Amino acid sequence: MKVGVLGAGGMGRTVIEHLHKIDGVEAVVACDLSEECLADVCEHYDIDGTTDVEEILGDSDVPLVFVTASTLGHKPLTVSALEAGKAVMCEKPMATKLADAREMVEAAERTGGFLQIGFELRYSLLYTKVKEWVDQGLLGEVMNTHCYYATSASRPKGSWRNRKSSSGGMFGEKLSHYVDLPRWWVGAKVSSVYSVCAPNVISHYQVRDNYHTTYRFDNGAVSHLSFIMGPPATFEGDSLQNVVSQQQGDGHALSYLVVGTKGAAAISVFDRTIKRWAFSKTPERFQSDWVEDLTWEEPEDHFYFHNTFDQTADIVRRVTEGLPPMTPPRDSYETTRLCFAAEESADTGRIVTMDEFDA
Ligand SMILES: NC(=O)c1ccc[n+]([C@@H]2O[C@H](COP(=O)([O-])OP(=O)(O)OC[C@H]3O[C@@H](n4cnc5c(N)ncnc54)[C@H](O)[C@@H]3O)[C@@H](O)[C@H]2O)c1
Missing domain, CATH: 3.30.360.10 (Dihydrodipicolinate Reductase; domain 2)
Structure with a gap:
């Protein structure tokens, strides 16, 4: 599986490190708005990267993306990824506004896509x-x-x-x-x-x-x-x-x-x-x-x-096996x-x- 990581700051790096150790993950591709941050991550982990998220969303070899951008990016990235047919793991908090979090849940329900929120505890x-x-x-x-x-x-x-x-x-x-x-x-x-x-x-x-x-x-x-x-x-x-x-x-x-x-x-x-x-x-x-x-x-x-680590591995396994998220997005919405x-x-x-x- 090739996995996209959207947001290559602190959390993005953590997820990339985990993905390198997970069986079944053959390639990782990162996206970040900051060219400097992206270049650093791509060199450090020897992976491909882009500042244009559409390149990853349009890549049919990528079934799963992790949304690890800072929180303002969560809603637009999650909704676009679900609409592009990707399974999505989005970091907590879901969004900066409750209405945005609701839109994310509705996008998952409308598309029938996989959406899990990063409550790794x-x-x-x-x-x-x-x-x-x-x-x-x-x-x-x-x-x-x-x-x-x-x-x-x-x-x-x-x-x-x-x-x-x-x-x-x-x-x-x-x-x-x-x-x-x-x-x-x-x-x-x-x-x-x-x-x-x-x-x-x-x-x-x-x-x-x-x-x-x-x-x-x-x-x-x-x-x-x-x-x-x-x-x-x-x-x-x-x-x-x-x-x-x-x-x-x-x-x-x-x-x-x-x-x-x-x-x-x-x-x-x-x-x-x-x-x-x-x-x-x-x-x-x-x-x-x-x-x-x-x-x-x-x-x-x-x-x-x-x-x-176990959260990342479990999400890869669930998406590979066609299983639903560990926690339904409606439940994470209730926490939000x-x-x-x-x-x-x-x-x-x-x-x-x-x-x-x-x-
Ligand atoms: N689950 C946890 O315990 C936990 C821990 C740390 C952070 N987080 C969450 O993870 C998210 C990222 O946190 P962080 O510590 O990595 O922040 P960070 O500031 O280190 O990195 C965020 C990165 O996202 C990039 N970015 C912003 N908007 C983007 C977009 N639209 N497309 C692509 N890249 C974009 C920024 O350029 C930056 O490099 C936050 O929502 C944060 O709350 C969760």
């Missing part, structure tokens, strides 16, 4: 372990989740990520992963969301640097996300992508507590811990027993953190809708119900 072993426990009934019905995420202000001044118009806002751009997971574990529809944010500490960001966001599911379950960017020690790039040196102990934190009717789980990226408790009722008390305590070694970090509703709540200071929030 659904492949990451840390989070699939919780899903496995949920599916095995070990946690019962998930009722309560809490995520605490603290990270440094890794984005340099001038980055497209720091502007709402080009990133769509911090919630979708960074936090969409961390509300997608509770949606997956709880398995119910989100009914309302409420965000409270302090004024930014990082004053040059035109997007928010902090959120306390609580959302309710229609089965009564509740999830909370506390996010703060700034205090942890400054680290070049994304600390989660750095699988060699751990940021544990310098203020970086990324943990979940997941509480169900029969048990609970606690996971922490920087501590490399996965724990499970089982609940029982004795005549005297509610009993909780610590029953599992798992960890992993540094060389496996990639597979426990942002497992983009929640992100925009969380921003709307932060803007207006009120609880936003999902029913009213569609456009």
Whole structure:
């Protein structure tokens, strides 16, 4: 298979590296608007490249493209690729506007094409372990989740990520992963969301640097996300992508507590811990027993953190075998809708119900 990579910046390079290691991928062709970036990538990986996306979309030898351009490019590239008959994997966040994300889903449904959004944490072993426990009934019905995420202000001044118009806002751009997971574990529809944010500490960001966001599911379950960017020690790039040196102990934190009717789980990226408790009722008390305590070694970090390799390999396999996406695009759209509703709540200071929030 020959695979197109549309957008050859940081994420495009990651995908190209993965594609080189995946059986059945015979050639990779890259596209980027920046000639300089393209030349560098093509030389480094010894692949062909073009600044004209139509060259790739018109190539009948390319059945699959990865949309790894910065977010403003996601909708036009995804819709054109689907209309050209390509299977598409598009990075999160889906788009800078909810209406654009909806157009992408509608294009997939209209063309009958393959569209998967890059929520690779659904492949990451840390989070699939919780899903496995949920599916095995070990946690019962998930009722309560809490995520605490603290990270440094890794984005340099001038980055497209720091502007709402080009990133769509911090919630979708960074936090969409961390509300997608509770949606997956709880398995119910989100009914309302409420965000409270302090004024930014990082004053040059035109997007928010902090959120306390609580959302309710229609089965009564509740999830909370506390996010703060700034205090942890400054680290070049994304600390989660750095699988060699751990940021544990310098203020970086990324943990979940997941509480169900029969048990609970606690996971922490920087501590490399996965724990499970089982609940029982004795005549005297509610009993909780610590029953599992798992960890992993540094060389496996990639597979426990942002497992983009297994996601890329799975997408190649699914397209080769004619299988549907792991997650239907409508489901990823629901996560996207929640992100925009969380921003709307932060803007207006009120609880936003999902029913009213569609456009
Ligand atoms: N899944 C994840 O965890 C994860 C991690 C990092 C980035 N991302 C997402 O991946 C996307 C790319 O991020 P990045 O870090 O690689 O950004 P980047 O700024 O490093 O690279 C983006 C590249 O896209 C190119 N580009 C922009 N519009 C284009 C178009 N229409 N056609 C072709 N090329 C175009 C730019 O020239 C640039 O080289 C973003 O949407 C980002 O949110 C996801």
